[in-house]
Amino acid sequence: MTGDTRQTIMDAARATVQARGYNALSFREIAKDVGIKSASIHYHFPTKGDLGAALAKRYTDDAMAYFDSLLDQDLDLETRFARYVAVFRAALANDNRMCLYGVMAAEYGDLPDHVRTEVDAFSAANVGWLVKALGPAHPDLDDTALRDRALAVFAAIEGAQLVARGRGDIGVFDTTIAAYRAAGFMP
Amino acid sequence: MTGDTRQTIMDAARATVQARGYNALSFREIAKDVGIKSASIHYHFPTKGDLGAALAKRYTDDAMAYFDSLLDQDLDLETRFARYVAVFRAALANDNRMCLYGVMAAEYGDLPDHVRTEVDAFSAANVGWLVKALGPAHPDLDDTALRDRALAVFAAIEGAQLVARGRGDIGVFDTTIAAYRAAGFMP
DNA sequence: ACCTGAACACCGTTCAAGT
């Protein structure tokens, strides 16, 4: 079935990037996982950058499809936001992996341009979503202030994930999110 | 003078890691910068992990020496904290580089054990410092709550840096820190 | 004490060749 190998390659690659980083991703290693030769991967993704960009794009699309479904459902603000945060927590719960975005943002300096574009798209999409999700709770903030708040909430969640991963302790993520909430910074 | 080459190697390596990541660091590239052969680097640092661990340790020592000097000086809380944040901002101002800690935390899954130990030490030292610096502003918080708050502030700053680097825009860092402050989350 | 060249098994990439 056409496209199948392509998906299998991407699945193997995504797991490795989230666990060990984009630079640690090896075509020969993916090839072993998938059961083809490393040269064959170049048929599906001419360069490593093409694979990285496709990875980031699919990651954003999948995440946003789920996040948008949370907006469609009739949920109260706390529940909706908790489910959003749970997605970032799930990466850590899965063998101390990290959000694909966070890994790639840290490796930004070594990323080809078209991968950077996809990395930017993830953060922009998340900020856009947070503006919609948090808006009702902040009638006091104007558009700019609300957007800045959404950006800050996104950054804070990414930071919680980064520090928790650096400690190898998901409890650090939970404690940090709880402290954000206790300070009244997020719902 | 003994130790000189060792320092030169570390200087070149640190700049590369902060710009492009630990995995992007190449012994042959450092060798060219320093003016020796790549095999010679192994005389000073037997493995890449030894170099990474030494890098992280020196980074923590240097940062903490400066941070502790901020505690000794007679500064008000806002000024002291602003100088702390300025250190993380400076990395971005320097060619969109990132805090060595943030880069390494993101690449945690691919790090040898003794490098992880040094990465952990940086976050622990920063949280300890923040407990001292923020304590006077939070007489209401008990020891545990204050430590959680310090951890959250550290995570939030790292997150601001990560997202700003991912956008390639230092303005995102400034906006995010300003939003944290506007929300009353940090001084 | 410090450096080097040569070798090893790795890496992404290219390309002519297979089916």
Next chain:
DNA sequence: ACCTGAACACCGTTCAAGT
């Protein structure tokens, strides 16, 4: 349409050899 083996310039690491 999809895969492969062989070659290229890279990588960290080892080691015998130089000064």
